[in-house]
Amino acid sequence: MLAGLAFKRKWQNKRRAEGKPIDNPNIVTGANVQVCWEKFARYFEVELKEVKLREGYYVMDPEKAVEMVDENTICVAAILGSTLNGEFEDVKRLNDLLVEKNKETGWDTPIHVDAASGGFIAPFLYPELEWDFRLPLVKSINVSGHKYGLVYAGIGWVIWRNKEDLPEELIFHINYLGADQPTFTLNFSKGSSQVIAQYYQLIRLGFEGYRNVMENCRENMIVLKEGLEKTERFNIVSKDEGVPLVAFSLRDNHRHDEFEISDLLRRFGWIVPAYTMPPDAQHVTVLRVVIREDFSHTLAERLVNDIQKVLHELDTLPSKLSSNVKAADGEDGKPAETRALESKKSDLEKTREITTIWRKFVTARKQKMNVVC
DSSP states (O other), X not given: OHHXXXXXHHHHHHHHHTTOOOSOOEEEEETTXXXXXXXHHHHTTOEXXXXXXXXXXXXXXXXXXXXXXXXXXXXXXXXXXXXTTOBBOOHHHXXXXXXXXXXXXXXXXXXXEEOTTGGGTHHHHOTTOOOSTTSTTEEEEEEETTTTTOOOSSOEEEEESSGGGSOGGGOEEEOTTSSOEEEOOOOOOOOSHHHHXXXXXXXXXXXXXXXXXXXXXXXXXXXXXXXXXXXXXXXXXXXXXXXXXXXXXXXXXXXXXXHHHHHHHGGGTOOOOEEEOOTTOTTXXXXXXXXXXXXXXXXXXXXXXXXXXXXXXXXXXOOHHHHHHHHHHTTTSOOHHHHHHHHHHHHHHHHHHHHHHHHHHHHHHXXXXXXXX
């Protein structure tokens, strides 16, 4: 949000100097962006222009993104590590295309890289990948320490290429803490424990330590991916190069779907989210497992084994679709409306019974404790 606000203000200042209107700013992203970008657009009144996804291509298409850029575009936001499948967007391709468009139009549309996850992965696993300030149009980058920075939730940064990329009027200066302190934040006051934890991790692990952790995550990701492939029941929709996670979908979900797998895995202690992709790939449902530093080779094998148990159980059950059809047809001979009313009545009776039992319990406790509520 801070990066977006800086882009908006810089765009406004430039437009004012040129005597042009400033009432229709927009930002170009892929439909796979994290919800924070939707919040930014809504809170700060910026039109969000999303590049739609398609089956088999679940990140922002650089060509389509640049086509959507106009004179009111404050920036193009690229994702280094999509939430949906961990894939890195092609920031270099986006930069090259945007350089050409800026030359043709006279605009200077910049790029922001949302490296919330990938910012702590790419430098250690893919140092040759150009996604950062090596590209001239990348003006700011954000990264989360509470993801692959290996710190608990609540810390992250945004950094700018040059001081000129952050308009001075957005920075406040206070001196009541003993010295001049510049501040640019939307947060309320909070503790410094996350900063201290991140400081410790950076010193304790160093570059070599972080590289070892990320390499280990990638290796365990491959173990999980290969285990799922051996079942011959899933399509892998994540990429080998990206955030170490495995996103996968059923090859055949006509009888049972990914949501049922997610639900049954909870019996084994696994919380594996199932979700649909954004437009125009919303017909695709995936499961996702994010590999962190404490997710071992053994855990990967155990998860594959538990998934196979779930698949075996689902194979013995009637499909949810056929069950819904039978219920709609009314095998008991009763009209659907009658059964619906009976169901509502039954639910209501259960609620009343629970309420009555709870009321008796509370009353007995009050009498025993001799207190007045």
